[in-house]
Amino acid sequence: MSAAHWRRAMNLQPRRLGQPAGRAAGSGGQPPRTGRRRFTNPVRPRHVLVLAVLLAFPWVATPFFTYQIGAQALALGLIALSLTFLAGSGGMISLAQMTVAGLAGYMVAIFGTAATDGVTLGWPWWLAVLIGIVIAVVAATFIGWLSVRTEGIYTIMITLAIGVAFYYLALQNYAVFNGFQGKQKVFPPTLAGVYWRDATPFYYLALVCALAGYLFVVYLLRTPFGIALQGIRDNPRRMHALGFNVTAHRVAAHAVAGALAAVGGVLFTWYNGLVTPGSVGTGWLINILVIAVLGGMRHPVGAFLGAIVFVLLQNFAIDVIDRERFNLVIGVVFLVIVLFSRDGLLGWWAALSAWMSTHRGGSPWTAARRRSYARSSPSQSSPS
């Protein structure tokens, strides 16, 4: 779609807000499938199994695994989930998700308590978290409003530019952001007699937030808004012709992703106990993209799978090979996963379930899943 189309879409905004025709067309194409899906029980044995494993994890694992691996993967997965939602369902690759997350972390440090120079207002933690998330969502909406006019590599560039600009701002500004040192000792509060930075409580805190975010995205993708968003990803021009406000849907998707990233960012800041310019630098902006691509973008669960692999590699690649070459292992594993699967780890899962269903006769759900993957893969394989 050309820039002229975008401008036209922007100018037509006020007239299209009601969009009765668009809604009728959107629900008219879908009723049999969504109707049947809604009334079958969506909970499968594997969901219960995964939930049980997640809940029991802190009791069987050491505190190191609970905190460094489990909680970190959940917090990072939540940030990556925002990118998976934007790129996989909205077709917009934004590198600024870590910036939004870092901004939320900085705001929590600034409005809450942190043991450093610069501004710390020392407000109660819940107020600081709330303000941090609100400011991050406003920033994400602004970033979305700027970046949805561009497409392809220009979207990536403008979000990267915003991310790098914020990095340098945080690095150079000592009055508010405390420069290179950032904000130290940003800890979660002690509440109901529990210190929430201990391994097990923090793991459950991260788990509840991550599950809420995951279920919210899964739910959102089945609402009219989510279906319209996926339609816009596949063919913006046609959705525009149907009467949908393409720009408004895209900006709204950025706002939703911003809220997810903000919650993940607050968790990640609490996890680290500090927020520095380094945690919003180019390296981390790209790490979030790596996590999302690694896990796969066709389903929200991919973000968490990617985060687990990423965190495990970051922690244990150094044991496989000597201290100076461990980045090589990380790079090779990423390369192998991306090279042999078009859609990260989720692509492997799809291939495996397809293979199982052909070789063993297959249970109904594997066959159905294979069909649904076969149906959705041509449209979802190219998020741009």
Place this chain on the structure above:
Amino acid sequence: MVPGVDTRLLLASLVVVIVGGMGSVVGAALGAAILGLAETYGLAYAPTYSVVFTFVILVLVLAFRPRGILGRPA
């Protein structure tokens, strides 16, 4: 020359090409002039935030001309 200059130059040249407009030689020259002047004047007048200027210019250009200053609409 020191190790690490490559990243700075690569990023700077990419920003120049994006600001000028991809596929336009005149645009690249224009982008280079704008960003070079902005960085130098930034260093002179506001040394703390001069690095931010480059990216603020990139954001502003992309916000108002999504394909760069001289980029052709495809």
